[in-house]
Amino acid sequence: MHERTRVRLDVAYDGTGFSGWAAQPDRRTVAGVLTEHLDLVLGPGTATGLTVAGRTDAGVHATGQVCHLELPTEVWQERAGSLLRRLARLLPTDVRVRTMTEVPADFDARFSATWRRYEYRVTDAPYGAQPLRRHEILAWPRPLDLTALNAAAAGLVGEHDFAAYCRRKENATTLREVTRLDWRREADGVLVATVQADAFCQAMVRSLVGAMLVAGDGRRPVEWPAGLLTRRERSSEVTVAPAHGLTLVEVGYPTDPTEYARRAELTRRLRVPAEA
Known part of the structure; x- marks a missing residue:
């Protein structure tokens, strides 16, 4: 061989x-x-x-x-x-x-990962997204309040069952730990959501963003996104935000290469991570 x-x-x-x-x-x-x-x-x-x-x-x-x-x-x-x-x-x-x-031979891009970090970009400018950035920024038709967005985000941080925000898969858990979720408004006015978790269910990030946006524009109370965490099946009230605003920016791994195999074994035992 x-x-x-x-x-x-x-x-x-x-x-x-x-x-x-x-x-x-x-x-x-x-x-x-x-x-x-x-x-x-x-x-x-x-x-x-x-x-x-x-x-x-x-x-x-x-x-x-x-x-x-x-x-x-x-x-x-x-x-x-x-x-x-x-x-x-x-x-x-x-x-x-x-x-x-x-x-090392026991490095596994999928199972050795300890976290994934995504960013989602939205503009609430009345004219929409700048033409050169239209493929990476969602144009939102209503003004967004940064304080409300961050209040909505705060209730989603931590380990929860995100069944309301996931496309359920056979024999796959919807339990996830979100370690970071916050919004910032950049100098050009674009709003950026940063979300980090050990893993994500399919469509979970865009579902979370969809729920936070309707809290950010005042159509839902800021407590509403976190309130959905009591659900044990996908919520039909949550609109999945369009894909083009989302970017996978970084994947984390153990700093010690000797930990790759142990992390992979732990991840396999806990769950099979699905699409994000």
């Missing part, structure tokens, strides 16, 4: 032209494009086991996505110095592999 090396890829992409991360027949996906171009550079099937930290939905962007794959050690040793530049020349401009790093 040929020796193989595990390699971590840090990836960024504009999700506008992709049907999400996961490979799908007859659809343009991030995983599909990466696999296609790795095959072009290295030869078909040379890179195997492509595994991602979080399978983003169609239209969702990433500046800090993480994935891993395996290469024959001989190939990695020969190509490590030139592989990043060769991919840069061939990949379409809406996806970039930012770094490629050799990691």
Whole structure:
């Protein structure tokens, strides 16, 4: 058996032209494009086991996505110095592999992760989003109050059953721990929600944003989003915010590489993280 090396890829992409991360027949996906171009550079099937930290939905962007794959050690040793530049020349401009790093064999981009951090961008400017930023900012038709948004966010921090905000999956828990959720208004007036958790259910981030926005514009009380946490099934009252405002910005891992395997085992035992 040929020796193989595990390699971590840090990836960024504009999700506008992709049907999400996961490979799908007859659809343009991030995983599909990466696999296609790795095959072009290295030869078909040379890179195997492509595994991602979080399978983003169609239209969702990433500046800090993480994935891993395996290469024959001989190939990695020969190509490590030139592989990043060769991919840069061939990949379409809406996806970039930012770094490629050799990691221990027990590093798992998905299960070794300790947290994921997303940002969601919204403008309440009366004219809408700036044209050059329309693919990453949601235009909201009503004025938004930053204090109300943060009051709504505060009630969602902590470990809760987020069933009201998740698309339920068979045999998957909706218990999650949100360690950070807050809003800021940047100098250009754009509102940015930052949300960090150990993992997310499918559509959870955009559902949380959808609930907070109607509290932020005054149509719901600021206590309403947290009040939904008593529900044990998805709430039909929550509108999922559009995908294009959402960006995966960072994935956290243990600082000690010897902890990768232990973290992966713990994550598998607790739950199977789904799409965010």
